[in-house]
Amino acid sequence: MANPAQFIQQVRQEVSKVVWPTRREVFVTTVMVFIMAALMALFFSLVDWGIRSGLQGILNTFGS
Template sequence: MAMANPLQFIQQVRAEVAKVVWPTRREVLLTTVMVFIMATLTAIFFFLVDLLIRSGLQFVLTTFG
C-alpha cells in the first residue's frame, strides 16, 4: 500500500472531522447525569446483594459452625 501525501492526508482528516456530528451541551449534560444515576443504582444494587449474601453466610456459620 502506497503512503499518502501528508498534505492529502491532512485534507482527508479535515473532511472526515467535518462529517462528525457533535452532541449539544444539553445532550452531554443529560447523558452525564444518566451515567451517574445508573452508576449509583448499580452500586446500591450490589451493596444490597453483598449485604444479603453476607447476612446469609453469617447465619449459616453461626447456626452450623
C-alpha cells in the first residue's frame, strides 16, 4: 500500500491532467441550463393546464 506522500503526489499528477473549462464555457453552459429549465417549466405548465382542463370538462359533463 502506498504511503500518504505518494498518494498526494499521484493525486496532484491526476488533477494536473484535468482540462478545466474556460470562464466563457461555464457561462454559456449555465445560461443554456437556465433556458432549458425555463422551457421545461413552460412545457409542463401547459401540459398540466391541458390535463386539468380536460378532466374538468369530463367531470362537468358526466359528474353529478
